[in-house]
Amino acid sequence: MTTTPKLHSDDPFQLTLDKIMDLKPLDSIERLMTLLLPQADEIVARRPRSFHKNGPEIYLLKEGHFWLHRRVDDLQMSMAKAPHIFGLAELLIPVGDTTYVKFAADSEVYALSGAKAQALLNEQPALWQDVSRILAFHLHFSTWRDLHLLNDNAYDTIRGKLLELEKHDESLRKSTTILNYILGTTKLSRSTILRVMKNLTDGGYLEAQRGKLIRIVHLPLRY
Template sequence: MKQLNGGNVYRPTGKEKNLQAILNIHRHVIQNISPVTITAGKTLDIKIDNQSHILLITKGAIKVCRRIDSIVMGCGVSPMILGLVDAYADLYQLEENSDVFFIAETTCEYYPVPVKDFVEIADEKHLWRDISNILMYRIAFMTNRDRNLIGQDAYSQIKALLLELWSYPESSRFEINAQNFIQQRTGLSRSRIMQVLSELKAGDYIKNTAWKTVRASKPAGFILNGQASYIIKNKAI
């Protein structure tokens, strides 16, 4: 089995994502709050009872969609924090005009915290440095991701997104349909996506495994769920 070359695809490590910053915020903020659990495909509302909230995601994967056409602009896996950018308009009483919305890509668990309460805790516990680190990471992630998608041909986009999906935890990957994952982020037709996947399979860069898992004795690879699973090995194309 050949390996798929990742090129410049941005696959963040725990250190880059600054898990410590996220977990530190979770530890201070999640107190006496009941978690909310939603299934894949459901919308995560940051507006609850006409009040803006910060959402602390403790389980699952989400995607950020552009409101005008539902194109997926970004994604993430737990632990994470949603609503920091939207909270700006609420804090400074600006006209609310959010261009994005959030959808659960897998089953998710999260804790909603009113923006006012979140800011008070951030002030009291000196969490603003952690918050800044999280926002800087997001800028770096989006910049690198755009470099791999904007102005690229279909093959390059699909390759980058397959490798991005591989960066997800295994438990989340098994809930995600690879074909939908690619189409929602690129606008490519299903037929074009399947054509590229078929060509990768024919070239022995991916293997259709009909939802079977990888045995421990096999070389490292990853599984993506399309209509069947795909194992992609790391050998340069």
């Protein structure tokens, strides 16, 4: 790699991620929390949960983080921090028990049956627009994620995951190594990830300490 590291990026891929994350519909989440929380039950954060074990469920995350996993191979598909609401897609179009969620140990999370959530929303139909906004946010992020996963270039995948990791809270970055994050969210080999990471750190493109991300200086488009 011969590109000189720069402090600011004009990379459209990174700018798109920035725009999506800035558009998280916090006002919609707050309105739905106000409606649904009084009827929800707090659950044990340490236990993985299914969206559809006993019928659709909605999860309301007030504090902490959650990870969405694909059940067939435990691949980590996405991560989000509070406040957040998830399970809405399964509420509208159930597809079965194909994914599950894990929560950070210090999370505060509540569960509500899909039937009860639908009944409450039908009493205040204007709030279905807030459901649509949250689902649109999920769709935009999933589309961005697939842009760097659905290709044959390992560097593009690693680059996308580094940008994704940078968006998480500092506390989470300090508790997760770059290697483990990418291993858990892709099908790349350990050796491939380590080789690319060594080249990036040696070239001054990112800063890491004990394998944990400190700062991205600039990630070149080509490797």
